[in-house]
Amino acid sequence: MNINQFALYRVNKMTAGRKLWHLSYNEVREKNLAVRVEFYRHMMVGEMKPDETANDIWKRIRYKTEVSDVLVLNHEGEISCFYLSDDHPRRISGFISMGTTGSVLSVDTRDYMIDGYSGNWRVTDYIIIDGKQFYLLEHQEFREQAARIILDSYGKYVAETGIGGFDETAKQKIREYIHPEDKYPERMKQLQTKMELYQKYFQNGMYERSHESGTEANYDMVDGQVNNQKKGAEQIQYPVAKRPKKRTSVIKKLHEKQIAIARRSGKPVPRYLEQQMVQERSRK
CATH class of the missing domain: 1.20.5 (Single alpha-helices involved in coiled-coils or other helix-helix interfaces)
Incomplete structure (x- = not known):
């Protein structure tokens, strides 16, 4: 079942997140403050339409929001987070982390080595799809000049992507990795x-x-019931064959016709015809 929901989170002033209260997105970046779910408390949850964006939802519930709130969208299993500034929602990463047991990657991973690729790599972004976390890694030396690599939380290779990061093509590759049956x-x-x-x-x-x-x-x-069982000989009813009609000889009809014509005309019946008729009667 596809899920389309949003959730609103607000700064919990009883935590270290109180420094974030009512700060704009630019101020948060200037102060290099971390925006983590543990600094927030859950405020509300609601339904979203499949074609709605974060900006659409923000406009719809703006009267309930505050600057520094975080809007979390779950669009058909894809989790995305947005910091609500004073102008419009700004996408952020690192707000929610799945904390998968045995995970070898995190948002702070650097100097990571990938099989089949040279050099060191660092995590620049991550995404959560269908409850699984995937990381985008960038080459630390070549950066935008090299392709980016997507790995799952255990470091397994998922796909290679361009500088677009988690664009629609990359998301489709991730979904095929999660659900290989959708590919074929x-x-x-x-x-x-x-x-x-x-x-x-x-x-x-x-x-x-x-x-x-x-x-x-x-x-x-084969279901325990003999549905297509062949019929036995005693069950098969054959149609009764009709006796063929006895065919009348064409020669006999001709002889009879000749005799009838001779009698009507008063002429004597030829002897060979009388003999032929006598022989036919004797065969019966």
């Missing part, structure tokens, strides 16, 4: 159907398999 939907559908047939086949007992294998059309009909 038809092939995965065929494999799933085949596995379902095998599972249904093996779930039935040996008797059903042996008994039905000769009567069912294919294995997806």
Whole structure:
């Protein structure tokens, strides 16, 4: 199920985050202050439309917000965070961290070495999609001159991307990494159907398999009931063959016609015709 929600967080003045209270985005950057979820408290949650942006939601709930609030969007499993300044929402990273057990990367990672790539790399950004955290790493020496690499929280290679960072192409590569079945939907559908047939086949007992294998059309009909059983000889009803009609001889009809014509005209019937008719009567 796709989730489209937003949440609003406000500075908790009982924490070190009190320094952030009512500071603009530029002031936070000038003072190099960290914006972390542990410095905030949850204020509200609401639904967002699939095509809504952070700016749209900010305008919709602006009367409830304060400068230094953080707006967190969950758009179909993709988490993004925005610092609410006095002009418009500014996207930030590092507000929420999944804290995955065994993670080898963090927002502060530097001098990281990637298999197959030379030099040292550092984390410049991260994104959370479907509850999993992915990091964008930049070459520490060449920076924008080299492609950027996306790794998961365990340091596993996900994809190579350009200077656009987590653009739509990069997000699509991440989703394919999380859900490889989406990359080849038809092939995965065929494999799933085949596995379902095998599972249904093996779930039935040996008797059903042996008994039905000769009567069912294919294995997806092996279900413990003989649905396509062949009929026995006693059940098969054959149509009764009709006796063919006896065909009348054409020669006989001709002879009979000749005799009839001779009698009507008063002429004597030829002897060979009388003999022929006598022979035909004797055969009956």
